[in-house]
Amino acid sequence: MPESVRVRFAPSPTGHLHVGGARTALFNWLLARHDRGVYVLRIEDTDLSRSTEDYTRSLLEALRWLGLDWDEGPPTPGYRQTERFDIYRAHAERLLAAGKAYRCRCTPETLDALRKTAEARKETFRYPGTCREANVPASEPHALRLAIPREGETVVHDVIRGDVTVSHAELDDWILVRTDGTPTYNFCVVVDDVTMKITHVIRGNDHLSNTPKQVLCYEALGYPVPIFAHIPMILAADKTRLSKRHGATSVLAFRDLGILPEAMLNYLARLGWSHGDQEIFSREDLIAHFDLAHVGAADAVFDLEKFKWVNHQWIKRLPAERLARELGPFLERAGLPAPRDLAWLGRVVEPLRERARTLVEMAEQAAFYLKAPEAYDPQSTAKFWKEHAPERYALLIKRLEAQEAMDPEALEGLYRFLAADLGLKLVDLAQLTRIALTGKTASPPIFEVVSILGKAETLARLKAAAAAVGLAR
């Protein structure tokens, strides 16, 4: 019986979770959920100078928001590299004892000098193995290097890229443990993956170059090499690495822009992975269909327009109650008065869902439901506040005061009757009403608006508009 899949996501808490990291997390999580395996979260905080507790919290918050729950990891102890130094030390000593690693006393100055010489001769610098046979005593300050085979080559079997072969002549006896006793990144990763029994290493393609030397380390340690899958990078529109200067890149920033977690997952999954022509995937769809075989090899450009389209699809699909709840904080942040209640907000959200691509947009569009217009759009009034506007407002007010049924159909009936009676088009009366209620000539269907606002509020706004036309004329 094959052992079950164990995958991990191993972010460094040196910044917020960005979209590239989120997608790596997603692919790992999907493989685990698809294969009923185990998804491990490990915090790679060995870089003490750049890692912070705040970023760790932010990382966990982003993962939770996305719903990428981990089976093993914090807060359980032992899943942060800073808690694992003893483990690295033990493995380093094992390698040393087995003669697979050796002490090196070359100073940074010596190495710099060698590097400069190599550069001067236009050669690539590689550690020449000075200390390999020197038997440097433990009492002297020393780093620890992996003794790699001088001859031959190492082949990385990558699920996405096939076999990647690197000649040992290209590789160094790289440093496992620095002179100050701290283990290096590549060494920690190997030891962690080995001790956490990771079966599939799914990570960004930027790690492919480090993989041959890691493979050598697995072999020196005598452990089986995991299955590797180096997934393509996410690039900005200019095909360079995504960075702050390209705008929002962190998961939490997109959340604050009004992106739904469903949309984030959906869009990220479709960057580099596909399932025929399908564009919209729920979390369940992704789990059901995800496979490494359909992950592409080419880097992908992050396209905010398509991302917003996907978000819009999810805004259109979510139940009104959930949408209303998601919208709440955005209304508050926009400084709008609190809605009457969640059920009413659910009615407000209904016509907006096909007009708003983000929750921020939706909050803007919802503003007039919560607050009467403070001003009327000049272009709109210029077009519709003509000679007959005051008397038409007066008529609308009179007829609406007498109107009992406030459902959209009944209201439309009333308006159509009035328009016909006056020899007008429906649009004329509709736009006058729209300006009064929303301040503009663009809004959801006006009879729905009237219905949601209610009779009293509608009349109040019509009267305010009637007064304003009087002044304007």
Added chain:
RNA sequence: GGCCCCAUCGUCUAGAGGCCUAGGACAUGGCCCUCUCAAGGCUAAAACACGGGUUCGAAUCCCGUUGGGGCCA
């Protein structure tokens, strides 16, 4: 600079030698629908980087060139 990876419409992608006069989606233009704005429907324009092979046949396989990305410095 050395090594590694990658290469289908502007973008995300389908495509695993004949199903391809290359399909879908975003964005863009047009038309329809319509109380406005949307949404939706229909439609148009838009790609196999280039050059050699292999093969009866290549977007698909091989080599090279070019371009992009990554790692090491």
